Amino acid sequence: MILVTVGAQMPFDRLVRGVDAWAAARGRSDVFMQVGAGGARPAHAEWVEFLEPAEFSSRLAECSALVAHAGMGSILSALEAGKPIVVMPRRGEFRETRNDHQVATAIRFRELGKVHVAMDESELPAALDALDRMPVAERIAAVASPELLSAVSDFVHARGEFAVRR
Amino acid sequence: MPRRRPRVLAVASGGGHWVQLLRLRPALEGCEVTFVTVRDSYRSQVPGSDFIAVNDATRWNKLSLLRLAFRMYRIVRSLRPDVIVSTGAAPGYFALRFGRWFGARTLWIDSIANAEEVSLSGRRISSHVDAAFTQWGHLSDTPGFRHRGAVL
Numbered sequence: 001m002i003l004v005t006v007g008a009q010m011p012f013d014r015l016v017r018g019v020d021a022w023a024a025a026r027g028r029s030d031v032f033m034q035v036g037a038g039g040a041r042p043a044h045a046e047w048v049e050f051l052e053p054a055e056f057s058s059r060l061a062e063c064s065a066l067v068a069h070a071g072m073g074s075i076l077s078a079l080e081a082g083k084p085i086v087v088m089p090r091r092g093e094f095r096e097t098r099n100d101h102q103v104a105t106a107i108r109f110r111e112l113g114k115v116h117v118a119m120d121e122s123e124l125p126a127a128l129d130a131l132d133r134m135p136v137a138e139r140i141a142a143v144a145s146p147e148l149l150s151a152v153s154d155f156v157h158a159r160g161e162f163a164v165r166r
Numbered sequence: 167m168p169r170r171r172p173r174v175l176a177v178a179s180g181g182g183h184w185v186q187l188l189r190l191r192p193a194l195e196g197c198e199v200t201f202v203t204v205r206d207s208y209r210s211q212v213p214g215s216d217f218i219a220v221n222d223a224t225r226w227n228k229l230s231l232l233r234l235a236f237r238m239y240r241i242v243r244s245l246r247p248d249v250i251v252s253t254g255a256a257p258g259y260f261a262l263r264f265g266r267w268f269g270a271r272t273l274w275i276d277s278i279a280n281a282e283e284v285s286l287s288g289r290r291i292s293s294h295v296d297a298a299f300t301q302w303g304h305l306s307d308t309p310g311f312r313h314r315g316a317v318l
């Protein structure tokens with residue numbers, strides 16, 4: 001099953017319509033979409049507006065790949081679950097988010113080799129066609145890097161560079 | 167003499183901000199943590215910790231911002247945390263601003279989603295917190311910010 005998610009904040013109709021058109025063209029019946037409140041509804045996939053965390057986790061565990069907006073919740077969840085992920089960034093000019101930060105996120109995470117990217121709907125079919133050939137991704141631990149954990153811990157306990165002078 | 171466990175308020179809005187906050191949990195071991203976020207359904211992800219759900223707000227909706235600010239003020243005033251940590255966005259901004267008034271030490275961790283520049287909330291909060299981190303090395307020269315690793 002291919003799981004599509006637009007995140008909890010707002011719909012992302014370009015992604016939903018793009019994946020829906022691809023599913024129709026390829027005759028796929030194994031796509032499940034979370035489309036957001038009042039978002040476009042796919043004609044060739046099962047869909048819901050929202051997935052609560054527990055249901056999202058179980059759908060994610062079952063899926064072969066995630067297709068999502070370039071939001072960090074979606075990206076980190078896919079990496080933690082060891083699922084390949086294709087992201088398409090929301091664009092400020094279409095009022096899909098307040099600015100183009102998702103474009104930067106998509107480009108940076110592609111450079112890190114963590115995500116596959118369709119910059120817009122024209123790049124979606126090729127990216128989706130490649131999903132079945134993608135190797136199982138390596139799962140990352142559900143914790144931050146040792147460097148960040150140690151800095152936060154030092155801050156919380158007022159140690160090291162964050163020692164409080166009295 | 168054993169010291170009292172630090173009281174920590176850990177604050178994030180929904181989606182990626184919340185997932186990033188969850189990834190910091192090992193750094194909060196040994197603390198009394200209260201999580202504050204914007205969806206009651208997230209409660210099940212932090213069993214054993216105190217949990218408060220507040221309304222979400224963006225800077226485009228002034229009324230919800232006002233409601234959120236008032237709510238955060240009351241939470242901070244009643245819990246009197248020693249430390250407040252936030253991965254953004256609006257709820258964390260208010261928690262950190264008010265936290266300082268009540269003597270909390272405050273840490274802003276800018277979302278890893280902000281790869282091009284530090285977020286607007288981050289730039290606005292940096293002079294009001296004890297420390298602010300960016301998760302991208304190439305942004306570590308942003309005034310008021312330092313780079314100490316990332317959530318992955």
